[in-house]
Amino acid sequence: MRSVVSLKACKEMDEKLCGAKAKILARVSEYADIPEGFVITSTAVSEAIKQSRQADEELSDIFLGKVLMDEVEDAYSALGYGRLDLSEARPEPEVVIRPSLPKDQDTEEFPTFINVMGIKKIIEYINKLLHSFADKQAAGSIIIQKLVKPQLSGFVLSDESKVTIRAIYGYPEPIKYGESGFDTVFYDKQTKELSFETEEKTTAYLFNKETRDIEKAEIELSDRHDSCIPEELARKLARLAVSLEVISVILFEFSYAHKVYIINAKGVNMRQKDDSDGFIDIFSARAEPREEPEEKEKPAMDQDFFSDIMGVRDVQEENKPENPEKKPELDFVPMFFDQPAQPEAAEEKTEYSANASLLLETIDSVLSEKIQKFSAINPSIAEALQLLKQEVMEELRKTQ
Numbered sequence: 132m133r134s135v136v137s138l139k140a141c142k143e144m145d146e147k148l149c150g151a152k153a154k155i156l157a158r159v160s161e162y163a164d165i166p167e168g169f170v171i172t173s174t175a176v177s178e179a180i181k182q183s184r185q186a187d188e189e190l191s192d193i194f195l196g197k198v199l200m201d202e203v204e205d206a207y208s209a210l211g212y213g214r215l216d217l218s219e220a221r222p223e224p225e226v227v228i229r230p231s232l233p234k235d236q237d238t239e240e241f242p243t244f245i246n247v248m249g250i251k252k253i254i255e256y257i258n259k260l261l262h263s264f265a266d267k268q269a270a271g272s273i274i275i276q277k278l279v280k281p282q283l284s285g286f287v288l289s290d291e292s293k294v295t296i297r298a299i300y301g302y303p304e305p306i307k308y309g310e311s312g313f314d315t316v317f318y319d320k321q322t323k324e325l326s327f328e329t330e331e332k333t334t335a336y337l338f339n340k341e342t343r344d345i346e347k348a349e350i351e352l353s354d355r356h357d358s359c360i361p362e363e364l365a366r367k368l369a370r371l372a373v374s375l376e377v378i379s380v381i382l383f384e385f386s387y388a389h390k391v392y393i394i395n396a397k398g399v400n401m402r403q404k405d406d407s408d409g410f411i412d413i414f415s416a417r418a419e420p421r422e423e424p425e426e427k428e429k430p431a432m433d434q435d436f437f438s439d440i441m442g443v444r445d446v447q448e449e450n451k452p453e454n455p456e457k458k459p460e461l462d463f464v465p466m467f468f469d470q471p472a473q474p475e476a477a478e479e480k481t482e483y484s485a486n487a488s489l490l491l492e493t494i495d496s497v498l499s500e501k502i503q504k505f506s507a508i509n510p511s512i513a514e515a516l517q518l519l520k521q522e523v524m525e526e527l528r529k530t531q
Contacts, residue, residue, distance in 0.1 A: 133172075134198065135170065141154050155396050165394075171257070175199055177270060179199060211224045227275070230264070231272045233270070241264070246345050257273060261273075281392075289373065289382070290381070292321070294373065296316040296365055303386075305335065315330075334350065498520040
């Protein structure tokens with residue numbers, strides 16, 4: 132069984148493997164959009180901790196192992212590109228890393244990490260979460276999802292007579308931590324009427340596209356007393372809340388970024404009385420205090436990103452000539468970008484063909500392996516890779 136599975140696949144899995152949070156989000160995905168993501172199963176988590184403890188009783192570091200590392204990297208690559216586009220490299224996507232445990236365990240004891248970018252940082256924060264699991268002897272799984280950059284967000288609670296919506300600009304932290312007022316909308320299930328209560332909104336946490344950080348900002352004076360949630364969106368959220376009652380979800384966190392995403396959800400017995408003033412406490416708060424943004428090195432636009440993902444950059448590096456003016460013998464990048472290859476001298480053709488045969492075998496093996504891995508993570512990428520493999524193989528065979 133794979134150690135990493137897509138988040139939506141968790142709806143068919145045993146909750147012990149993926150945790151309650153992943154399971155319920157997967158079920159919610161049948162009714163609404165959720166951020167794309169994947170899950171490291173509890174079996175893989177336990178095995179990583181077990182093997183690391185055998186190597187070091189003090190557990191100073193937890194080793195994920197090559198197989199798990201490869202699966203995490205492939206799944207993260209799938210989040211970043213969605214489809215294979217060789218015309219340009221794309222920035223690595225920001226993600227959220229959080230725990231998912233069985234229903235009888237409290238996730239509030241474990242940290243959630245937001246706005247994590249790059250595979251090295253992801254591995255670092257996975258390691259921190261694994262240490263937290265090990266310290267508390269918990270059997271949990273790990274959810275990694277794309278970070279939504281919302282225009283507004285909030286929480287929705289449904290009870291027997293009404294739906295209550297709380298919303299604010301940007302991320303919902305000001306509501307969670309009492310840093311600002313917010314807007315409240317009540318939807319009467321019987322009359323289907325909406326009523327709005329608007330408070331002064333002073334603070335917002337917004338995603339800065341230039342710095343790629345979440346930054347605290349003061350809301351303009353002219354906007355502080357205006358309702359941040361349009362009536363049409365409020366009605367959509369209310370209808371969604373009613374529809375989710377079918378799967379016993381009466382409480383969820385949402386983000387709106389041109390469309391509604393469900394970020395978190397909680398299934399509660401409808402007969403249980405919940406204080407609407409305290410319903411936010413059900414959600415796991417960010418465990419670490421917010422730090423001031425650090426200077427980040429902007430990701431380079433690397434035209435050879437395909438080689439990085441496929442793991443064949445080493446083939447190119449090994450065959451780079453010492454003299455940069457001389458054409459490398461295994462220059463196959465033009466084939467990927469449909470650029471005309473430079474003609475080779477007749478006396479070099481035999482040697483080039485021999486090298487191409489070796490390259491043909493290498494690429495066939497590498498691409499076949501990646502196609503198999505992506506088939507379980509993102510079938511669209513697997514299909515694109517299959518087509519690309521056929522084109523590359525045809526081009527290389529022409530050189531033989």
